[in-house]
Each structure stands twice: as C-alpha cells, then as structure tokens.
Amino acid sequence: xxxxxxxxxxxxxxxxxxxxVTLGELFTRIAARAGLEVYTFRTYxxxxxxxxxxxxxxxxxxxxxxxxxxxxxxxxxxxxGWTENQRDLQPRGVLVYDPGAVxxxxxxxxxxxxxxxxxxxxxxxxxxxxxxxxxxxLTWLFRLGLDLGRDxxxxxxxxxxxxxxxxxxxxxxxxAYAEAHYPAPFPYALPLPEQFEERLLLSGAEALAxxxxxxxxxxxxxxxxxxxxxxxEALAKYLPAFGGTMVxxxxxxxxxxxxxxASFAGRRSMTATSGPGLSLMIEALGMASxxxxxxxxxxxxxxxxxxxxxxxxxxxxxxxxxxGGHGDxxxxxxxxxxxxxCYYQMINAFSLAEYYQMPVIVLSxxxxxxxxxxxxxxxxxxxxxxxxxxxxxxSEAELAKDYRRYRDTKDGISSMAIPGMTGGAYLSExxxxxxYGYPSQTPENHQLMMEKRxxxxxxxxxxxxKWDSSARRWGHRGAKFGIIGWGxxxxxxxxxxxxxxxxxxEIEAIYPHTLLPMPDRAVMEFIYGKKAILVPELxxxxxxxxxxxxRYYKQLDAQDIHVHMLAKEQGIPFKISEIYEAAxxxxxxxxxx
Amino acid sequence: xxxxxxxxxxxxVKPIWCPGCGDYAVLNALMRAFAELDIPQDTIVVASxxxxxxxxxxxxxxxxxxxxxGRPLPLATGIKMANxxxxxxxxxxxxxxxxxxxxxxxxxxRRNVEIPYIVMDNSIYGMTKGQASPTSPEGIKRKxxxxxxxxxxxxxxxxALAYEATFVARTFSGKLxxxxxxxxxxxxxxxxxxxxxxxxxxxxxDTYAHYREITAPIPEDHDPTDLLAAMRLAQAxxxxxxxxxxxMADRPGYxxxxxxxQSAVHPMTVPEVMxxxxx
Numbered sequence: 073x074x075x076x077x078x079x080x081x082x083x084x085x086x087x088x089x090x091x092x093v094t095l096g097e098l099f100t101r102i103a104a105r106a107g108l109e110v111y112t113f114r115t116y117x118x119x120x121x122x123x124x125x126x127x128x129x130x131x132x133x134x135x136x137x138x139x140x141x142x143x144x145x146x147x148x149x150x151x152x153g154w155t156e157n158q159r160d161l162q163p164r165g166v167l168v169y170d171p172g173a174v175x176x177x178x179x180x181x182x183x184x185x186x187x188x189x190x191x192x193x194x195x196x197x198x199x200x201x202x203x204x205x206x207x208x209x210l211t212w213l214f215r216l217g218l219d220l221g222r223d224x225x226x227x228x229x230x231x232x233x234x235x236x237x238x239x240x241x242x243x244x245x246x247x248a249y250a251e252a253h254y255p256a257p258f259p260y261a262l263p264l265p266e267q268f269e270e271r272l273l274l275s276g277a278e279a280l281a282x283x284x285x286x287x288x289x290x291x292x293x294x295x296x297x298x299x300x301x302x303x304x305e306a307l308a309k310y311l312p313a314f315g316g317t318m319v320x321x322x323x324x325x326x327x328x329x330x331x332x333x334a335s336f337a338g339r340r341s342m343t344a345t346s347g348p349g350l351s352l353m354i355e356a357l358g359m360a361s362x363x364x365x366x367x368x369x370x371x372x373x374x375x376x377x378x379x380x381x382x383x384x385x386x387x388x389x390x391x392x393x394x395x396g397g398h399g400d401x402x403x404x405x406x407x408x409x410x411x412x413x414c415y416y417q418m419i420n421a422f423s424l425a426e427y428y429q430m431p432v433i434v435l436s437x438x439x440x441x442x443x444x445x446x447x448x449x450x451x452x453x454x455x456x457x458x459x460x461x462x463x464x465x466x467s468e469a470e471l472a473k474d475y476r477r478y479r480d481t482k483d484g485i486s487s488m489a490i491p492g493m494t495g496g497a498y499l500s501e502x503x504x505x506x507x508y509g510y511p512s513q514t515p516e517n518h519q520l521m522m523e524k525r526x527x528x529x530x531x532x533x534x535x536x537x538k539w540d541s542s543a544r545r546w547g548h549r550g551a552k553f554g555i556i557g558w559g560x561x562x563x564x565x566x567x568x569x570x571x572x573x574x575x576x577x578e579i580e581a582i583y584p585h586t587l588l589p590m591p592d593r594a595v596m597e598f599i600y601g602k603k604a605i606l607v608p609e610l611x612x613x614x615x616x617x618x619x620x621x622x623r624y625y626k627q628l629d630a631q632d633i634h635v636h637m638l639a640k641e642q643g644i645p646f647k648i649s650e651i652y653e654a655a656x657x658x659x660x661x662x663x664x665x
Numbered sequence: 666x667x668x669x670x671x672x673x674x675x676x677x678v679k680p681i682w683c684p685g686c687g688d689y690a691v692l693n694a695l696m697r698a699f700a701e702l703d704i705p706q707d708t709i710v711v712a713s714x715x716x717x718x719x720x721x722x723x724x725x726x727x728x729x730x731x732x733x734x735g736r737p738l739p740l741a742t743g744i745k746m747a748n749x750x751x752x753x754x755x756x757x758x759x760x761x762x763x764x765x766x767x768x769x770x771x772x773x774x775r776r777n778v779e780i781p782y783i784v785m786d787n788s789i790y791g792m793t794k795g796q797a798s799p800t801s802p803e804g805i806k807r808k809x810x811x812x813x814x815x816x817x818x819x820x821x822x823x824x825a826l827a828y829e830a831t832f833v834a835r836t837f838s839g840k841l842x843x844x845x846x847x848x849x850x851x852x853x854x855x856x857x858x859x860x861x862x863x864x865x866x867x868x869x870x871d872t873y874a875h876y877r878e879i880t881a882p883i884p885e886d887h888d889p890t891d892l893l894a895a896m897r898l899a900q901a902x903x904x905x906x907x908x909x910x911x912x913m914a915d916r917p918g919y920x921x922x923x924x925x926x927q928s929a930v931h932p933m934t935v936p937e938v939m940x941x942x943x944x
Contacts, residue, residue, distance in 0.1 A: 270944075337744040491710045
C-alpha cells in the first residue's frame with residue numbers, strides 16, 4: 073500500500089514534555105541509518121511541558137521533497153493525539169496507538185496496531201520510557217532492524233549513562249511485543265536499499281551553522297529566541313575548535329553591535345534571530361550599511377506580528393528584511409529553499425557580505441530550521457554555486473600614503489583596513505562621511521556616498537546573474553503557466569507540479585535565491601510569454617506577490633500576464649494539495665491549458 | 666621611554682565642541698595616556714556612540730568607530746573579542762551610556778571585558794540642546810522639563826560598584842594630570858574599567874565652579890579592593906571623591922577566558938564537524 077512515489081508519511085501525536093519529539097527523532101534516525109531518505113516537520117506549543125506536539129517524518133526510497141500531506145501511519149501516545157489528527161489520516165492509512173491512552177478508537181475500517189507502551193514501560197519500572205517502547209515497536213513494524221535501533225539509542229543516550237540501559241530494554245521490549253503480535257508484513261514498510269550513499273542528517277538550523285563555519289564565520293553573537301536558537305547552539309559548540317568565539321549577548325541590539333565590532337576588527341561575523349529580534353537590530357543594520365561593514369544576519373522567521381506565534385512558521389518578514397530601516401540602506405537578502413540550500417547560501421552570504429562590505433540577511437523560517445533532512449555531503453567547501461569572495465584589503469601603496477577608506481570606485485567597493493594594519497587607521501562612521509570616513513554633510517558628498525553604496529548592489533546583481541544559485545528554475549520550460557516563490561515553500565510546489573504534470577498541465581517554476589538584488593533577467597525571461605503566474609507564500613498580505621507585481625509591472629502589463637496571489641498565514645506550511653488546487657484554479661480561470 | 670607624543674594621536678579634524686567644553690581636556694588626557702604608554706596608533710580602536718562627546722574618535726588618528734546611540738560597549742566588546750591584541754577604548758556621554766545604553770554596563774562588568782569605558786558626564790543632553798540627563802540634579806528646569814525634573818539623579822559610581830566592575834574611577838576635566846594617570850591605569854587594567862569624568866557643558870550646565878568646590882581626592886588610606894569601603898565613598902554627596910574607588914586585577918578578563926577555552930579545545934575541520942552529522 074506504499075504509494076507510487078515510495079514515500080510514507082508517519083505522524084506522531086503526543087503530549088509535550090513526554091518524549092514525543094524524541095520518539096519521532098529516534099525513529100527518523102533509525103530509518104535514515106537503514107538507508108531511507110527522511111524529511112521531518114514538527115510543530116510544538118510554546119510551553120516546554122504540556123500541550124500537544126506533532127512530529128511528522130516522511131520516509132522515502134529517493135530524496136523526499138516535502139513533509140507530505142495526509143498521514144499514512146498515525147502514531148498516537150495520548151488522546152488528543154488521536155482526536156486532533158484522525159482527520160489527517162488518509163483513508164487507507166493505519167493507526168499505531170497505545171491502548172492505555174486511547175481505548176477503542178474508531179478508525180472506520182482502517183488497520184489498527186495496538187502497542188501497550190505505557191504498560192510495557194511500567195513493567196520495566198521505567199514509566200517515562202514508553203516513547204522508546206513505541207520506537208521499538210515501529211522499528212519492528214518497518215523492519216528496520218533491532219541492531220540499528222540499538223545503535224541509535226546508544227548514540228543518542230550515551231550521555232545519559234544511567235538511563236541508557238533502561239532505554240535499550242524499553243526499545244527491545246517494544247520490538248519484541250510488536251514482533252510477537254504483528255508478525256504479518258506491515259503495509260507501509262518501505263523496501264530498504266541494500267547499498268546507499270553516505271548522507272548527512274541535518275536540521276535547517278544546523279545546516280545554517282555548518283554553512284557559516286564553512287563560509288569562514290569565526291565570531292557569533294546572539295540572543296536566545298525561538299526558533300533561531302539552534303543556530304547559536306551549534307556554533308557555540310564548534311566555534312572554539314576553529315579559533316572562533318560565540319558570545320551570548322544581553323539583547324539583540326548588543327548582539328548585532330558586537331557582530332559589527334568583530335567584523336570591523338577583521339573577523340567574519342554573524343548573528344541569527346527571529347522577527348522580534350530583527351526588529352531590534354534594524355538600526356544597527358543601517359549602520360553596517362552606511363559604515364560598509366560586512367555582517368551576516370540570519371532571520372529564522374516565525375509568525376507575527378509582535379510576539380505572535382513564536383513556535384510557528386511564516387514568511388511574513390519579507391518586507392522588513394528588504395526595506396526595514398530609516399533612510400536608503402543597501403543590503404542583500406538571500407532566501408535558501410531547502411536544508412541543503414541553507415548550507416550553501418550561508419557560504420554565499422559570507423562571500424557577498426565580505427566582498428561588497430554590506431549586511432546580508434539570510435531568510436529561513438521555523439519549519440525549515442527545525443526540520444531534519446538527509447542531504448549529500450557538500451562537495452567542496454566553497455565555489456560550487458558561487459565564487460569564493462574575500463574582503464578587499466588596502467594595498468601597501470594605499471597604506472603608505474593618504475589611505476582613503478571610502479574612496480569612490482567603479483563598483484563602489486573600496487578597500488577596508490583592519491585595526492592593527494600600519495597606516496590603515498581610519499574612522500568607521502555611522503554619520504554620512506567623506507572618503508576618509510570623517511563626518512561630512514555637504515549635498516554633493518551625500519549624493520556621492522549614496523551612489524557609492526548603491527553601486528555595490530548593481531555590481532552584485534551583475535555578478536549574481538552568472539551564479540547558478542541566484543535563481544532555481546525547473547518544470548516545463550516555456551509553459552504558459554508559472555509559479556514564482558521563495559524559501560521553504562519549494563518542496564510543496566515541486567510535488568504539486570509533479571501532480572499537475574500527471575494531469576497533463578504544463579507549468580514551470582522559478583525560485584530566486586537572492587531577493588535583493590533580484591535576479592531580474594532570470595525572472596523576466598521566466599515570465600516572458602506566460603499567461604499567468606501563481607505566487608504562493610506564507611504571509612497574510614502577499615508581500616512577495618506585491619513585490620513581483622510592482623517590480624515587473626511593465627512586463628506584466630505589456631504582456632497581460634496575470635498574477636495570482638496565494639497567501640496563507642496560519643503558522644503552518646503549505647500542503648501540496650493547496651498549491652495543486654490553486655494552480656489548477658489559475659489554469660481554469662485563465663481559460664485552460 | 667616613550668617615543669610618541671600626545672600630538673601624534675591627533676587627527677586633522679577640529680573638534681565640534683564649544684570653547685571651554687570639558688571634553689577637550691579628556692581628549693588631551695587620553696592622547697597623553699596613549700603617548701605615555703607608547704601604544705602604536707594603528708593598534709588602538711576608540712569606539713563611541715552618539716552625542717557631543719561621542720564625536721571623540723574623529724579627533725584621533727587611531728582607528729575609530731562612531732556607532733549608533735548607546736552601543737559603544739557592545740561594539741568595543743566585539744572588537745576586543747575579535748582581536749584581543751588591540752587596545753580598545755569605549756567612550757561616550759551620560760545620555761549615551763546611562764540612558765539609552767545603560768543596559769550594557771552590567772554585562773560589560775560581569776564579562777569583565779578588557780575595555781576602559783570613559784564616560785564624559787556633563788549631566789545634560791548637549792547635542793540636543795539641554796534636556797535633562799540621567800545624572801541631572803533633581804528639579805532642573807529645561808525645555809523638556811519646564812516644571813523641573815522629578816527624577817533622582819543616577820549615581821554612576823554606585824552603579825558600577827553594584828555591578829562589581831573590577832575597576833571604578835572618577836576624575837574631573839579640571840584635573841588633567843590626575844585624569845592622565847587614571848586613564849593609564851584604566852588602559853592597563855586587565856578587565857572592564859569604568860571611568861566617570863565630570864566634564865562640564867559650558868553651554869547648558871556649567872558646573873566647573875561647583876565641581877572645583879565639592880571635589881576632593883579619595884583618602885590615601887582607601888583600600889581599592891574593599892568594595893564596601895568604595896561604596897561608602899561613592900555615597901558621599903557633600904563631597905564628590907576623585908580617584909580610583911575600586912581596582913581588582915585578579916579576575917581574568919573576558920577575551921583571555923575565551924582564549925583559554927580555545928586553546929583547551931581540540932581544533933576541528935569542517936569535514937570533521939560534518940562527520941558528526943552522518944546519518
């Protein structure tokens with residue numbers, strides 16, 4: 073009963089703080105170790121304990137593109153886990169449940185697998201191990217192998233020496249129970265590959281952190297904020313091993329100012345935050361822009377406004393990152409569209425920040441940061457989809473005489489001396505300044521410096537047009553219908569397009585990876601000859617669609633191309649079906665394929 | 666023997682300050698301290714915020730960074746952590762440091778980051794033309810406080826001592842020689858060094874005569890490792906004591922602590938980190 077695409081959606085519902093996420097993670101790791109590709113999604117309440125947790129993992133024989141829609145296998149550990157998720161169990165799905173938590177669930181004919189995890193755990197005198205009992209049962213049902221299960225539990229729990237043995241016993245007891253009671257083949261067990269390539273199993277937050285390390289980041293300062301904290305924690309662990317430093321700041325304002333200071337002193341530096349933190353950083357972001365100091369700011373978006381929904385996903389910060397701040401403060405905005413892409417875009421972010429001496433914002437989101445994906449080992453550390461770019465330092469001749477930090481140049485880039493360089497002393501100014509950095513208020517100088525800084529954006533736009541990574545385009549080349557999106561919605565769009573293709577609908581898509589500067593040529597080539605384009609995004613006011621409509625109005629008007637907005641702001645990602653239906657509606661409204 | 670003179674640290678930019686402003690003396694004293702300690706110009710960074718006194722870095726020919734309002738301490742911390750070999754000095758005024766940026770002082774103190782922080786305290790907002798500041802005397806009438814301020818003034822020395830800053834001193838623009846000595850001690854201190862400079866604003870709150878009258882040197886028998894004794898001196902209001910209230914050099918500084926961590930950790934490469942995430 074495994075679908076043709078050879079993927080299975082396993083959803084776990086349970087109480088927060090009762091090991092529900094651990095259950096999902098252990099099972100996911102065992103499946104990944106067995107050679108399956110994985111892609112997880114989780115949503116959790118803002119409270120640490122209490123409230124309902126949903127952990128979804130989609131397993132596949134080939135690369136998995138999104139978390140999927142309906143559950144094939146629903147695993148429930150408490151009553152709401154069943155009542156809240158039963159409508160999402162597909163008609164031929166199966167229920168795996170603890171009868172101690174849910175009695176006689178009405179699955180309307182769908183197969184049931186009762187695993188008395190609570191009772192088994194109690195018999196082992198290890199009541200809180202019921203989640204691991206369930207992991208053992210799933211390991212049997214999916215035929216992943218008990219030894220792999222033991223390996224993963226060992227690796228995961230090794231730090232907790234005292235409970236490791238208890239957890240191993242729980243795993244084995246769950247496995248044995250399921251084996252004894254459900255010996256028949258499990259309908260959703262995937263064929264395990266005999267040989268498979270090595271893969272990394274990374275969360276989006278970890279991919280951002282590792283990409284940053286690879287991009288040369290050696291200083292991080294940040295303030296804890298959901299859902300961005302994972303980036304800080306990963307870097308806190310590894311930076312010292314690279315001679316780097318992680319400072320937990322007293323607030324986001326201090327964090328970004330430390331990052332600016334560290335970069336001024338010559339280190340590749342970054343911070344990561346989420347909406348409320350980014351709002352606090354905006355003033356200093358403008359300073360990095362006018363003083364031309366390279367910094368990287370990751371924004372792991374969550375649903376707003378204000379404190380909003382801290383643990384839920386959104387793409388609602390697009391306008392803030394593009395336009396936030398007073399005055400015209402040039403910056404770059406990058407938008408990775410998968411966990412793997414998070415890794416590479418961080419390298420690009422540092423290349424761009426350093427070379428153009430500008431703030432770079434990398435837009436991720438809660439769903440992409442907290443999910444785990446299998447990804448191939450990065451092929452080399454830099455220069456796959458981009459160039460390795462460095463900060464331009466002053467030449468000896470420049471330092472020997474009359475060094476001008478903010479000298480006007482063709483592309484706006486002027487060499488940046490680092491404290492300690494003999495002859496390099498200059499003033500880095502947040503006031504408008506002359507070529508030396510000294511404050512200057514004349515109209516001519518202000519105009520000159522505004523042009524100098526904005527020239528860098530145009531220079532970058534020309535360079536980026538040559539990078540494969542500046543936009544990703546796929547689908548039926550030259551189709552009448554298109555989808556333009558950005559960020560983490562790409563997985564659902566890819567799958568919806570496969571389904572549309574099966575319906576005979578020709579459609580193609582483009583996902584710019586740099587939203588500022590926009591890869592205009594690539595986008596204009598894409599929209600040329602289209603009847604209509606769909607712009608799906610996870611925010612309330614269709615920010616990206618408005619930006620596209622405004623930026624390309626001439627082309628859109630001249631060719632009478634209709635922009636269809638698909639905005640969703642519910643704190644959760646798109647379902648494949650939502651994209652599919654919206655695209656279908658667009659095609660029908662526009663008079664068919 | 667120093668090869669550098671105070672004027673060697675001066676830039677071509679003429680200060681924007683009013684004639685008679687206390688900040689001129691601070692600028693001269695800091696240049697003299699640099700010269701006395703013979704620190705190469707290119708290894709010094711002076712970080713500041715916003716306000717009259719924060720224009721400071723432009724008047725020096727060292728490296729300088731003139732940031733946004735209230736954030737010289739985070740800026741300086743980032744610089745020092747990125748390159749502990751540099752001499753990093755944070756400067757600013759009382760509005761910049763005690764009002765908008767007040768939240769950073771406790772953290773600079775608890776980190777004990779190796780930065781002298783020189784606050785030119787004129788008890789008024791000069792650049793915006795004379796509003797009351799956190800250290801203005803109570804009852805002061807200005808355009809933004811036409812009925813007189815009702816807030817009690819902050820006691821910066823008490824504040825720094827309460828945060829257990831490892832070096833706390835007060836000096837006065839009218840006492841150049843003493844100021845140079847205190848700056849030299851602050852620069853050499855292996856931790857966070859808080860220095861309040863009574864630096865009168867001749868345009869909006871001229872306190873020269875008042876300070877000459879009520880300031881006195883800290884008694885010679887004061888023990889700068891005795892926190893409570895320092896607090897007693899700081900609480901005196903009839904007399905404003907000048908000198909070093911507290912100096913504790915035994916606690917290692919922030920950048921040194923991180924260097925210790927770095928040298929204790931086994932170096933890694935990016936592929937080694939990746940291997941930890943193998944499925």
